[in-house]
Amino acid sequence: MSPRGEVRFRDFTWRPIGRRNAVIAGLDLTIEPGERVLLVGPSGAGKSTLLHGLVGALGATIAGDLTGSAEVDGRSGLLLQNPADAIVAERTGRDVAFGPENAGLPRDEIWARVDAALDAVGLTYGRDHFTAALSGGEQQRLALAGVLAMRPDVLLLDEPTSMLDPATAATVREAILASAGGRTLLVVEHRIEAWLPHVDRVVVLSADGQVVGDGTVSAFLAGPRPDGVWMPGAPTPPLLAVPDTLVRPADEALTVTATDVSVELVMRTMRGTQRTQALTELTARLAPGRVTGFTGPSGAGKSTALAVLGGLLAPTTGTVAPDLRRWRSPALAAAVGWVPQNPEHGLLTSTVVDEVRHTATRTGRTVDAGAVLDVFGLGHLASSNPYRLSGGEQRRLALAAALAHRPGVVLLDEPTVGQDPGTWAAVAGWIAASRDAGAAVGLSTHDADVGLDIEHGMSRGVMT
């Protein structure tokens, strides 16, 4: 018997269904009990795949051929890359209690752990808040609370701070490190700088899923710069030059103005009503040739601001002009491209290339789908199923699918999350080229590198 907390891959090979080649081939890796390891590599390298292998999901819930082994000694807890996939209950307390309840812990112990875990991740709404009323970053913290409450021997965390602003990310990182104690920790992240002082070891995957670096943090920093990894102190990558023909609005862009808009979200269930003030007296304008940015901490109301401007959500008070909610859906789809924070929410078809053509076909516009996929680094995945992509790939597909028909109004919710430097340059390049071609761009982000004339800071639904 090896000690609790050891993690082992032996000749681990995985070929997902529908793929000609293995994503990971012949991988050998051992992590000692109590070691803290950062796993890095380009989008699509196979980082999440390794974590899924350790919890037994490959071949079981994810179809494909697995040979060799991936094992954890003791209990593992996995934080999924898409936090919405982890929510199981209507209320925050029950959601966090789900794991400890299944483990058959005594009731008092369960609720003590729930309260401690919610507190550790900085979710201050209490046990009875509706999970459906959480922002993307809050969902990410709720999912983490669920993992921490299990107190597993091995913590497997897939981009635990990717959707958080820097201050909230720091709080969450501290919570993870405090909860980790002497446990084994395997963290995947693209923005690694803040993690480096806290880990023992860095493992680097190449784009084709090979281990191309494995050693101490100082060896990693002194070594050759790996492809597709955000190295601390490296300059922001130059934006990809995206051809004007791919982004120039098919119809003239609109100016959209929100004046004194407040939004109260009301959720009703059998057991009561909950009101959340998501936006308070927002005044903002989307204009052709400009990027209007919304920044601010997790839960500040950034996504709500975009949804109101794009006619997806009605203001409770205040006005939006033009009122896009009154438009018929084909006209709205032609004029507005919206990329939701959870990229899965926009997916409609069964192949990547169909996804990119879909809105154009419906709106009678022509698109060069191959050229669009190439810009976003998805050309090799054209015939793949949109639901079977890595996190970063799926977000880029959501962008390609929402924007290929060249809408004049472009609304992007956290578009750069989960990208490596190369794919980031493509996403940021597309945004800049759209603006330069005359699109009216609304952007919610906590990515300081985007730097495209961010105008509106927000806090708790209020502009600052």
Ligand SMILES: Nc1ncnc2c1ncn2[C@@H]1O[C@H](COP(=O)(O)OP(=O)(O)OP(=O)(O)O)[C@@H](O)[C@H]1O
């Ligand atoms: N369920 C699936 N079925 C088939 N292929 C998949 C599936 N999930 C991921 N893949 C593919 O396997 C490869 C590795 O994906 P994985 O999700 O492990 O990448 P990753 O390194 O975590 O990337 P990211 O940084 O974008 O999250 C990618 O090429 C991806 O398209």
Ligand SMILES: [Mg+2]
């Ligand atoms: Mg991943």
